[in-house]
Amino acid sequence: xxxxxxxxxxxxxxxxxxxxxxxxxxxxxxxxxxxxxxxxxxxxxxxxxxxxxxxxxxxxxxxxxxxxxxxxxxxxxxxxxxxxxxxxxxxxxxxxxxxxxxxxxxxxxxxxxxxxxxxxxxxxxxxxxxxxxxxxxxxxxxxxxxxxxxxxxxxxxxxxxxxxxxxxxxxxxxxxxxxxxxxxxxxxxxxxxxxxxxxxxxxxxxxxxxxxxxxxxxxxxxxxxxxxxxxxxxxxxxxxxxxxxxxxxxxxxxxxxxxxxxxxxxxxxxxxxxxxxxxxxxxxxxxxxxxxxxxxxxxxxxxxxxxxxxxxxxxxxxxxxxx
Numbered sequence: 296x297x298x299x300x301x302x303x304x305x306x307x308x309x310x311x312x313x314x315x316x317x318x319x320x321x322x323x324x325x326x327x328x329x330x331x332x333x334x335x336x337x338x339x340x341x342x343x344x345x346x347x348x349x350x351x352x353x354x355x356x357x358x359x360x361x362x363x364x365x366x367x368x369x370x371x372x373x374x375x376x377x378x379x380x381x382x383x384x385x386x387x388x389x390x391x392x393x394x395x396x397x398x399x400x401x402x403x404x405x406x407x408x409x410x411x412x413x414x415x416x417x418x419x420x421x422x423x424x425x426x427x428x429x430x431x432x433x434x435x436x437x438x439x440x441x442x443x444x445x446x447x448x449x450x451x452x453x454x455x456x457x458x459x460x461x462x463x464x465x466x467x468x469x470x471x472x473x474x475x476x477x478x479x480x481x482x483x484x485x486x487x488x489x490x491x492x493x494x495x496x497x498x499x500x501x502x503x504x505x506x507x508x509x510x511x512x513x514x515x516x517x518x519x520x521x522x523x524x525x526x527x528x529x530x531x532x533x534x535x536x537x538x539x540x541x542x543x544x545x546x547x548x549x550x551x552x553x554x555x556x557x558x559x560x561x562x563x564x565x566x567x568x569x570x571x572x573x574x575x576x577x578x579x580x581x582x583x584x585x586x587x588x589x590x591x592x593x594x595x596x597x598x599x600x601x602x603x604x605x606x607x608x609x610x611x612x613x614x615x616x617x618x
Contacts, residue, residue: 388473390466391452391519393542397461399453400445400520401473405431408442408451408473415472416440438462440469446512446520446617496614498607506607508591508614514583517591517617518545521581524616525549533574535612545581548596550574553605575599579613 387402401408409431416423422436431442438457445452453473455465497509510517522540529537529549539548552574575597582590593609595601 388470389523390470391523393515393519393522395460396515396519397463397466399466399469399473400523401442401451401453402449403451404449405442405444405451408453411473412440412442412453415469418472419468438465440465446510446516448618452516496617498610498614500603504603505592506603506610508610509584510589510591510617511587512589513587514545514581514589517589518542518581520617521547521579521613525579525613528616535574538576545583547579549577549579551577551609553577553601554608555600555602555605573599575601577601577609 389400389402391398391400409428412431412433413426416433416435421440423433424436425434426432433440438455441454441456442451444450453469455462455469457465498506499509500506522542525537525540525547529535529551534552536550537547538550541547552572556572556574575595578594578596580592580594582592584590591610591613593601593606593613
């Protein structure tokens with residue numbers, strides 16, 4: 296009888312762990328709901344309605360990545376951040392910098408920003424020498440104004456340079472100008488400026504099993520944008536934190552709770568030396584590939600295990616900040 300009672304705590308722990316795995320148990324696996332979901336036919340408004348007056352009352356955020364299955368197991372991708380009203384967690388005008396370079400990021404497509412940039416030149420009485428709608432470049436006697444597609448979908452990068460160097464006073468004036476403008480300014484055609492998300496980011500698994508993200512943009516632009524986004528998103532103590540960033544080496548040190556660690560069940564934790572879930576230090580490294588391309592990889596900086604699936608999941612979250 297004593298031997299039987301001796302094993303009762305372990306049996307109870309195992310029962311609790313297996314109960315949590317049940318489809319209709321205490322811990323419901325929502326990944327199954329995601330896998331079994333089916334698209335329904337969208338509602339159609341009657342003809343003649345002004346489509347600009349209507350929007351989703353409960354918008355669904357885009358997912359960072361895609362549903363992946365491996366050996367019968369699957370995991371739903373994480374959605375991108377949203378705030379009340381469906382707006383992104385950001386300002387319409389933001390600054391970016393790396394080294395001596397400076398520019399603005401505007402929360403609108405280049406086609407919407409270009410006419411506003413032209414309005415700025417007219418309002419300031421700048422002497423326009425040439426204007427290239429296709430490239431988004433406005434040359435004036437005082438310097439060059441330009442707009443191009445930003446790293447994230449729906450963003451634009453605006454610069455004010457003179458002899459290849461940013462003009463601080465001009466950027467200040469541009470920031471005030473765009474801050475006073477509505478993000479719903481009328482759109483104008485700007486050929487060649489738009490890039491789809493598929494063109495910007497591509498996941499690739501190397502021969503050794505490591506995952507990387509290929510980004511067809513220059514390393515300084517990627518580092519500056521990633522620095523801004525990580526400062527805002529990697530600020531959750533014990534889950535994901537930005538510890539260091541190095542613009543010279545183009546890397547970041549983060550403390551991150553990996554998917555393997557988050558997936559440890561009650562029984563695994565109870566029977567292991569680690570009695571609680573722990574994040575680990577991982578370095579996000581940007582490497583220039585030439586021709587204006589950049590590779591992003593995750594390097595383990597701790598003594599804890601770091602599986603290929605952990606790297607993939609972390610890179611998916613980080614890449615989602617650039618979409």
